[in-house]
Amino acid sequence: MTTTSLQTPGQPLPPITHARRVRLWVELVLLFVVAPPLVFLIARELNVRVFAVMAFVLPIFVVLLIGDRTFSWRATFWAMPRLRDFAAVLALFAPLAAALALLVYLTLPGRFLWLPRRLTDLWLTIMIFYPLASAASQEVIYRVLFFHRYEVLFGGHRHAMIAANAVLFGAAHILFGNWIAIVLTGIGGVLFAWRYERTRSFWPVWLEHSLYGNLVFTVGLGRYLYSGA
Numbered sequence: 001m002t003t004t005s006l007q008t009p010g011q012p013l014p015p016i017t018h019a020r021r022v023r024l025w026v027e028l029v030l031l032f033v034v035a036p037p038l039v040f041l042i043a044r045e046l047n048v049r050v051f052a053v054m055a056f057v058l059p060i061f062v063v064l065l066i067g068d069r070t071f072s073w074r075a076t077f078w079a080m081p082r083l084r085d086f087a088a089v090l091a092l093f094a095p096l097a098a099a100l101a102l103l104v105y106l107t108l109p110g111r112f113l114w115l116p117r118r119l120t121d122l123w124l125t126i127m128i129f130y131p132l133a134s135a136a137s138q139e140v141i142y143r144v145l146f147f148h149r150y151e152v153l154f155g156g157h158r159h160a161m162i163a164a165n166a167v168l169f170g171a172a173h174i175l176f177g178n179w180i181a182i183v184l185t186g187i188g189g190v191l192f193a194w195r196y197e198r199t200r201s202f203w204p205v206w207l208e209h210s211l212y213g214n215l216v217f218t219v220g221l222g223r224y225l226y227s228g229a
Contacts (some may be wrong), residue, residue, distance in 0.1 A: 015050050016152045029169070031061070036172040061141045064149065071148055076202050085204040091210050104219045111220035126217050131210035141158070141208045142169050142189070143196040158197055164194040173225070180224040188212055 020073075039057060043049065065071050105112045116123040146165055154161040172185025188209070196205045216222055 021153065024150060025151055030170070032146070032168045037174055040175045040177070045122055058137050058141070061145050065140075065145055068149065076144055078146075079201070081201045081203040082199070085201060086207060087201045089204050089208045089211070093215075095207070095216070097211075097215050100215065101219045104221060108220055111223070113218065114220050115217055115222055123217065126222070127214050130213050130217065131206070135209040135213050136206055139192070139196075139202060139209055140171075142172075142191060144202055145207055147193075147196060162190065162193040162197055166190040169193070178224050180221075184216065184221065184224065 035057065065073075101112075115126075142165060145159070146168075151161060152165070166186055166189035169189030169192070170182050173181040173185040191212075192205050192209055195208055196202075201203065213225075216225060
């Protein structure tokens with residue numbers, strides 16, 4: 001398998017035919033615009049958890065990567081990540097985490113640390129499984145696959161690609177049925193998309209997503225990002 005331009009910054013994008021460009025746009029719209037509200041409607045109609053429906057959706061994206069001969073699994077998942085990328089993630093997380101915790105404490109004092117204080121077992125379960133299941137699968141779909149497969153559609157305009165990714169990522173959280181989830185994840189989407197475009201590595205952005213996701217559940221905002229909340 002060859003390494004794509006996402007794993008080798010500076011390498012020119014391969015040429016793309018008009019027909020393939022159209023197919024990719026149609027695919028992007030179906031998967032990232034049409035599918036999320038459709039999953040939400042199906043979950044609501046069948047009265048099942050969103051994540052139960054997502055379990056059937058995730059394999060579609062994995063199959064797209066498996067069938068793409070230009071995708072390098074080794075470069076994306078097995079290459080040794082740079083320590084400086086992890087350091088950058090932690091350096092930004094520390095002040096933002098403190099600021100978000102203070103904001104929740106001041107504006108929603110009744111919700112602050114509610115989950116770890118009242119439902120400790122559930123909180124610990126989320127702390128363990130959110131990074132392994134939710135954050136990992138979202139990063140495979142919205143960063144690894146999206147940037148690899150649809151980068152050619154943006155013609156090298158990295159800011160447009162980051163913005164589009166963040167908007168789609170935030171809009172997908174209509175699944176949780178509240179606007180706060182869309183806003184929070186849209187903001188997070190900007191950071192995660194920027195991080196992935198900058199590092200071209202799964203692990204730093206997975207760590208970043210996991211840290212902020214666990215933070216949100218810890219400080220008291222998890223009710224907006226919990227299936228069925």
